[in-house]
Amino acid sequence: MEATANIENATGEKVEIMNDVVAQPNVDDIHETVGSPFCENAKMAMRDVQVYYGDKQAIFDVGLDIGKNEVVAMIGPSGCGKSTFLRCLNRMNDTIDICRVEGSLKLEGQDIYDPKLDVVPLRARVGMVFQKPNPFPKSIYDNVAYGPRIHGLTNRKAELDEIVETSLRKASLWDEVKDRLQSPGTGLSGGQQQRLCIARTIAVSPEVILMDEPCSALDPIATAKIEELIAELSENFTIAIVTHSMQQAARVSNRTAYFHLGKLIEVNDTEKVFTNPEHELTEAYITGRFG
Amino acid sequence: MSSNTQSSNKPSTIDLVNKNLAKRYRAEKRFRGYGIASILFGLICLVFLFTDIIGKGYTAFVQNYIQLEVQLDADTLGISDINDPNQVAMANYMGVIKRSLRERFPEVTGRRDKRKLYALVSNGSGFDLRKQMEADPEILGTTQSLWFMADDDVDTYIKSYSKDGKVFTGRTDEMQQGWIASLIEADQVESRFNTVFFQNGDSREPEQAGIRGAIMGSLFTMLVTLLLSFPIGVAAAVYLEEYAPKNKWTDLIEVNINNLAAVPSIIFGLLGVAIFIGMFGMPRSLPLVGGMVLTLMTLPTIIISSRAAIKAVPPSIREAALGIGASKMQMILHHVLPLAMPGMLTGAIIGLAQALGETAPLLMIGMVAFIVDVPGGVTDPATVLPVQIFLWSDSPERAFVERTSAAIMVLLGFLIVMNALAVWLRKRLERRW
Incomplete structure (x- = not known):
């Protein structure tokens, strides 16, 4: 597809950013997002978001609401900016020196890019699950207990035990690991590790969970488990998920946002996006003409 | 196709x-x-x-001893009151030893021959006898059969004698060789493990020279080096890797650190003389100053290896920590440093091993002085193992040749132990992710 440039962020991770704009049907003329990007009871509200990596602009004028207890899926071809946008939502892009974010990003009316705002409590409220399962090289128990410990949620062992158990139960991992909580988290299978990471995230009771392609490193059975889990979690949490799998987006999300070359093309109810897309680019993508 | x-x-x-x-x-x-x-x-x-x-x-690990019948009579020793420590300390021990040598070889007459006879035993024998007297005052007035260290020339001669056909006579003459043969025949020469070598400090007399002073000096110097260079090096590495902005100043610092690692060590010695001794007026020959100079030398190595170890921590672990709201310091202390620790420790130990073998900068700050006492702390004048090897290799006495090699063996032993420790620590602390 389009050419991408790899820029290394501060943590050494490769970040794919868009380089050349390859001719696609009238992409430069798109200034409006079609569909319904905004909603009534928005948990997070983003307006006119621009993201730059150095001189290159990676996100153009994105406006999107994420409603309370809603699952929003973000889809689009590689390098379209969906991961970049997701990482803006809890300021994980701060670790990239050359990354600059403009526009208004609000969590319940609070500007998250306010210089006075502390990112530590923000990230406690907006948790993140990453593409590759990344448990700490510690025991299963310590993995889950780490967040509550650093945030000082409890000082009592019994309470901490309870948090660990509920988190693991919510991540539907408890039954598999309850007899070996002290064994290393890295010894679990890939799918179990990812569920451990989800348990670790929900242990600090965030309001929003961001998921950056959480199933891309997993086999279909583990993927199915995670998808099931996402559905359960949406009862208590607001979830934004980036995915490469359109089937996954269709299965788990309420609304779907289609990104293309840094622009938000279309946001609609998931069913509508996959059955009757409004924009020709969305249609081209979901029918597999590119992606 | x-x-x-x-x-x-x-x-x-x-x-x-x-x-x-x-x-x-x-x-x-x-x-x-x-x-x-x-x-x-x-x-x-x-x-x-x-x-x-x-x-x-x-051969340096054994030492020949000569047996003599010594009459410890109070008159010759000059002890009138055994309870007077001053008298016991000042008594004429060498006199009784000389007399027993004369009695063993009554045919020796003439001043010159007698002096050769007295030279059979170490001139430190008097001190050995004093120690025995102090330990057991009862032996005063009795006749004891005691073993005394052979003089280094005699020792070297006896060792070459027993080793092979070619005899190294060295400074012994035929008359002395005759006496030695007679002693050996009478079973009055015994080869024992050379405990003196591990218990004494340096000495002008090879048979009394030991490496304990140098070992302790090296130990104290290394202690100072470790305590200073590891925390400073790790702190610098953490700052440069995690906090420092990328600009021309940090680039300059990085280039300088890399260059410093390649600076000849004697330059650090000159720096130490100029700063620690010249500007701050610290005394010479101290393990404290030596450790500080070696810290300057070791720091670049530790910083470079620590930075590499920190860089090698997978970014996913950092993201995981940041993603659940750890502060940067918590991320570093809880995740990055524990994972980087094996690499940092390996670097530190390799840096220390390098410092342990360093001679040139320590010569500059006066750790080359002839120091007999075993140092008891970082502020006692001392020398270190490689400098001791350098000093002995420069000495004319034949017996120092074997001691030089023995000291090299001890130094190599220390280096092997340190490297083994590095491997063990790495295995021990390494965690998989």
Whole structure:
């Protein structure tokens, strides 16, 4: 597809950013997002978001609401900016020196890019699950207990035990690991590790969970488990998920946002996006003409 | 691809490949041969080095003793009151030893011959006798059969005597050789493990010289180096890797650190003289100052290896920590440093091993002085193992040759222990992710 440039962020991770704009049907003329990007009871509200990596602009004028207890899926071809946008939502892009974010990003009316705002409590409220399962090289128990410990949620062992158990139960991992909580988290299978990471995230009771392609490193059975889990979690949490799998987006999300070359093309109810897309680019993508 | 599509006079692809295959394999064999040859060369050098050092040095671990019947009468010793420590300390012990030598060889007359006779035993024998007297005052007035250290020339002669046909006479003359033969015949010469070598500090007399002073000096110097360089190095590495902005100043610092790692160590010695001794007026020859100079020398190594270890921590772990709301410091302390620790420790130990073998900068700050006392702390004048080796290798006495090699063996032993420790620590602390 389009050419991408790899820029290394501060943590050494490769970040794919868009380089050349390859001719696609009238992409430069798109200034409006079609569909319904905004909603009534928005948990997070983003307006006119621009993201730059150095001189290159990676996100153009994105406006999107994420409603309370809603699952929003973000889809689009590689390098379209969906991961970049997701990482803006809890300021994980701060670790990239050359990354600059403009526009208004609000969590319940609070500007998250306010210089006075502390990112530590923000990230406690907006948790993140990453593409590759990344448990700490510690025991299963310590993995889950780490967040509550650093945030000082409890000082009592019994309470901490309870948090660990509920988190693991919510991540539907408890039954598999309850007899070996002290064994290393890295010894679990890939799918179990990812569920451990989800348990670790929900242990600090965030309001929003961001998921950056959480199933891309997993086999279909583990993927199915995670998808099931996402559905359960949406009862208590607001979830934004980036995915490469359109089937996954269709299965788990309420609304779907289609990104293309840094622009938000279309946001609609998931069913509508996959059955009757409004924009020709969305249609081209979901029918597999590119992606 | 098939041959009938090609013109018949052209060889097929597979023939060409086969033709070249033999050539490729030969080249590969040669390539592997170069590697094996260099490893063999290294091994041979190592074997030569070790056989030479061990062959020269193993005799230093034994010392010959001579048995004498000593009459410890109070008059000759000059002790009128055994309870007076001053008298016990000042008594004429050498006198009674000399008398027993004269009695053992009554045929010796004449001042010059007698002096040669007295030279059979170490001139430190008087001190040994005093120690025995102090430990057990009861022996005053009795006649004791005691063992005394042979003088270094005699010791060297006896060792070469027992080793092979070629005898190294050294400074002993025929008359002395006769006496030694008579002593050996009477079973009055005994070879014992050389405890003195491990218990004493340096001495002008080879038979009384030991490496304990140098070992303790090295230990104290290393302690100072470790305590200073590891925390400073790790802190610098953490700042440069995690916090420092990327600009020309940090680039400059980075280039300088890399260059400092390659600066000849004697330059650090000069720096130490100028700053620690010249500007701050610290005394010379102290392990404290030596440790500080070696800290300057070791820091670049530790910083570079620590930075590499920190860089090697997978970014996913950092993201995981940041993603659940750890602050940067919590991320570093809870995740990055524990994972980087094996690498940082390995770097530190290798840096210390390098510092342990360092001579030149320590010569500059006066750790080359002749120091007899075993140091008891970082502020006692001391010397270190490599400097001790340097000093002994420069001494004319034959007996120092074997002691030099023995000291090298001790130093190599320390280095092997330190490297083994580095490997063990790495294995122990390494965690998989």
